[in-house]
Structure formats: structure tokens, C-alpha cells
Amino acid sequence: MRSTKIILCILSISGAGALAQRISSPPPAQGKRIVLAASTVLDGNGHVLHDTRIVVEGSKIVAMEAKSGPLDYDLRGLTVLPGWIDAHAHITWRFGKDGKNAGMEGTMQEDAYEAASNAWVTLMAGFTTVQSVGAPNDIPLRDAIAKGILPGPRILTAVEPLVGRGEQTGTPDEIRSFIRKQKKAGADLIKIFASESIRLGGGMTLSEEQLNAACDEAKKQGLRTLVHAYKAAVRAATLAGCTEIEHGTLATDDDLKLMAEKGAYLDPQAGLVIENYLRNKEKFVGTPGYTEEGFAAMEKILPMNHDLVQRAVKVPGLKIVFGTDALAGSHGRNAEEFIDRVRDGGQDPMQAMMSANSIGAAAMGLAGQLGSIAPGFEADIIALDGDPLKDITAVRRVVFVMKGGVVYKNVSRGPIPAYAGVHP
Numbered sequence: 001m002r003s004t005k006i007i008l009c010i011l012s013i014s015g016a017g018a019l020a021q022r023i024s025s026p027p028p029a030q031g032k033r034i035v036l037a038a039s040t041v042l043d044g045n046g047h048v049l050h051d052t053r054i055v056v057e058g059s060k061i062v063a064m065e066a067k068s069g070p071l072d073y074d075l076r077g078l079t080v081l082p083g084w085i086d087a088h089a090h091i092t093w094r095f096g097k098d099g100k101n102a103g104m105e106g107t108m109q110e111d112a113y114e115a116a117s118n119a120w121v122t123l124m125a126g127f128t129t130v131q132s133v134g135a136p137n138d139i140p141l142r143d144a145i146a147k148g149i150l151p152g153p154r155i156l157t158a159v160e161p162l163v164g165r166g167e168q169t170g171t172p173d174e175i176r177s178f179i180r181k182q183k184k185a186g187a188d189l190i191k192i193f194a195s196e197s198i199r200l201g202g203g204m205t206l207s208e209e210q211l212n213a214a215c216d217e218a219k220k221q222g223l224r225t226l227v228h229a230y231k232a233a234v235r236a237a238t239l240a241g242c243t244e245i246e247h248g249t250l251a252t253d254d255d256l257k258l259m260a261e262k263g264a265y266l267d268p269q270a271g272l273v274i275e276n277y278l279r280n281k282e283k284f285v286g287t288p289g290y291t292e293e294g295f296a297a298m299e300k301i302l303p304m305n306h307d308l309v310q311r312a313v314k315v316p317g318l319k320i321v322f323g324t325d326a327l328a329g330s331h332g333r334n335a336e337e338f339i340d341r342v343r344d345g346g347q348d349p350m351q352a353m354m355s356a357n358s359i360g361a362a363a364m365g366l367a368g369q370l371g372s373i374a375p376g377f378e379a380d381i382i383a384l385d386g387d388p389l390k391d392i393t394a395v396r397r398v399v400f401v402m403k404g405g406v407v408y409k410n411v412s413r414g415p416i417p418a419y420a421g422v423h424p
């Protein structure tokens with residue numbers, strides 16, 4: 001059995017202190033040198049490189065050269081960029097046997113195959129890393145992919161989230177012990193629900209004291225905190241020193257400025273998650289958390305989310321990552337969120353790409369390892385048929401996927417094969 005390569009590093013994230021994060025890639029054939037030719041490379045940091053060769057050895061990029069010997073992959077005519085990072089997915093969530101939303105429940109063989117299929121279609125869509133936020137059954141999937149025995153994106157998981165339920169959530173000490181329990185279970189990060197669903201109004205479900213305890217204990221354990229927050233909870237989570245705000249609907253401009261000041265990351269959803277709910281309404285209604293009234297509210301939330309992104313992209317210094325909230329029905333269509341971001345959120349396409357590359361990597365404590373095409377980085381490389389800076393819908397046309405030096409997809413240009421019924 002091949003051993004898994006564990007890479008340990010300690011990186012400092014502004015606003016979150018020194019945190020350790022682990023990534024692992026299955027080892028490709030030892031020392032094998034792969035040369036890719038590219039005419040256009042978006043390096044993940046906002047630069048465009050022309051006519052270059054990317055040299056990969058093992059799982060890493062080792063050189064960028066003007067010219068070299070024989071080519072292994074000719075990606076000229078395509079747009080080459082680092083594999084995308086989705087900061088917010090629910091990789092194991094799916095529709096169950098009855099066609100209805102099954103959420104995170106289920107440990108039967110069918111559920112496991114569905115989770116493996118979600119991982120496959122996500123990788124084929126160009127996402128080489130996802131943060132799952134989270135479910136206990138993420139762990140075996142994460143570990144199987146890391147060992148190289150299943151194809152899929154690199155997974156970081158929160159295991160079991162801390163769900164705010166007012167006083168019932170527990171005392172600060174009980175909350176601290178819950179955080180330590182997730183760490184023991186193998187969590188890469190901590191997910192916290194500090195607001196009720198926006199469909200129910202988005203009120204706060206944790207007191208400031210509880211939120212402080214959660215984010216402080218996570219920091220002490222070397223874990224980042226992703227906080228599901230709307231309205232007032234955005235400010236509270238920022239002041240509590242939490243790492244990243246998920247959703248952020250109805251945050252004020254002042255809240256966003258405070259986040260920029262404190263170095264907190266924002267992970268807004270411009271469209272895909274709500275569009276997916278509306279498109280699959282009959283599969284969600286009647287399952288826990290999804291009512292007819294909730295669906296009526298969603299129609300109103302979509303423009304609020306467009307408005308949030310439109311305002312957020314104008315706040316100087318605010319770090320915006322890319323997270324889709326991919327769940328049943330949207331796995332493999334994660335890139336649709338880029339189109340929403342640019343078309344409806346008014347984000348600059350280069351910034352949208354960077355949010356899923358270098359900014360996304362930095363938010364996970366993996367700057368220097370993921371999210372850039374440069375020597376020393378993991379060889380996570382994708383190619384699009386088209387230029388997303390000119391036409392953002394090019395994100396639908398991923399024709400090449402390499403993760404950790406292993407090529408998982410290399411198809412000719414033209415119509416992209418659909419996987420598992422996934423059509424953009």
C-alpha cells in the first residue's frame with residue numbers, strides 16, 4: 001500500500017493567528033517529469049503569463065520555462081489556471097432514493113456511492129479543493145481521496161458543525177469542549193451557525209459570549225472558524241475574531257468595512273445555491289428545513305445576495321473568497337457561481353478567479369501551497385476552452401484537470417461530456 005504524503009506547514013493568517021493546516025496528495029509516479037505548454041496562464045494572483053511551459057515533478061510545479069524539450073500536454077489556445085477552490089460545499093449531500101433531499105443523513109452503500117459521485121463531478125468541473133462544512137461522513141471520503149483510491153477534490157472538513165440554539169447550545173465551557181471534540185474527530189476547521197436560516201429571518205442564535213468562546217477555542221486548537229451569519233451576526237462574528245463569514249446577507253457597509261479592518265474573509269453566494277433550490281423545489285419542500293414559506297422567501301433573498309456582492313466588491317481591502325454552498329443538485333455545477341458573481345454581483349472576472357485561487361488558498365491557511373501556478377506549488381492545474389476574462393461562461397468549459405500532478409481529465413475542445421446527469 002502506498003503511503004500518503006503529509007505536508008505540514010504553519011502559516012499566519014491575518015486576523016486568525018498562526019494556524020496549522022494539512023494537505024495531502026496521493027503520490028504520482030516518482031520523479032516523473034511532465035511538461036505542459038500554455039499560451040495563456042492566469043497565475044492565480046492576478047497576473048497573465050504568455051507562452052510558457054509549466055514543468056511538474058511528482059505532485060508539484062517545479063519550474064516555469066520559456067522553452068524546453070518534448071511536451072506531454074499541449075494546452076496552447078486554452079486558458080490555463082490553478083485548480084479552483086470552493087470554500088463552502090456539502091460534498092456528501094444529495095437527493096436520496098426517494099428523490100427527496102437527504103442532506104447529510106445516510107451511511108448506506110448507496111449514500112457512499114452518491115458521495116463519491118459528487119466528488120468526481122466536482123473534480124471534473126475544475127475544483128481541485130473543496131471545504132466541506134460539514135458532516136461526519138466527510139471523513140472517510142476525504143481520506144479515501146487523499147490516499148488516491150478515489151478520484152475527487154482535496155477535501156477539508158468541519159465534521160460536525162456547532163449549531164447555535166440560544167441557551168440550549170451550552171455554556172461557553174461546553175462550547176469549548178464541543179470544539180475540541182471536532183478537532184479530535186479530525187476536523188480541519190470549525191463551522192458555526194450563528195444565525196437562523198435567512199428563510200426564517202436570519203436572527204442570531206448564539207450570544208456574543210458563546211460566539212467568543214467558540215472562535216477563541218478554535219484558535220487555541222489551531223483551527224479556523226467559518227461562521228454562518230446574516231445581519232447582526234456578521235458584526236458579532238467579526239468582533240469575536242472568527243476567520244470567515246459565510247453568506248453575510250443583509251450585512252451593512254459598515255459591517256463589511258469592519259471585516260476588512262479585522263482581516264475577516266467574506267464568502268458570499270451570488271446565485272447558484274438559491275437558483276438550485278428554486279430549480280429543484282419539489283425535491284426540497286417537505287424535507288427538514290424546507291417549507292413552502294421558505295421557498296417564497298428565497299425569491300426575495302436572491303436580489304439581496306446580488307446586492308451584497310455588489311457592495312462587497314467595492315469595499316477596499318475586503319478579502320472575498322469563492323464558496324458555492326454546493327449541495328444536492330448543484331455538485332459539479334459549482335462554476336455557475338462565477339457567472340452569477342460577475343453578471344449579477346458586478347465582480348471583476350479576474351477578481352472572481354483569484355477568489356477561488358490565491359485568496360481562497362490564503363483563507364484556508366494554504367497560501368504558498370495551493371492557488372497559484374508557480375514553482376513550489378501543488379500541481380493543481382486546469383484549462384478552459386475560452387477566456388473567462390472576456391466571457392465568464394468559459395468557466396463551464398473545463399477541458400483539462402490535473403490535481404497534485406495527476407491528470408484526471410483531458411478532453412478535446414467542443415461539447416464537454418456530461419457526468420452523472422450534470423449539465424450546467
Ligand SMILES: [Zn+2]
Pocket residue numbers: 088089090133325
Ligand atoms: Zn452551507
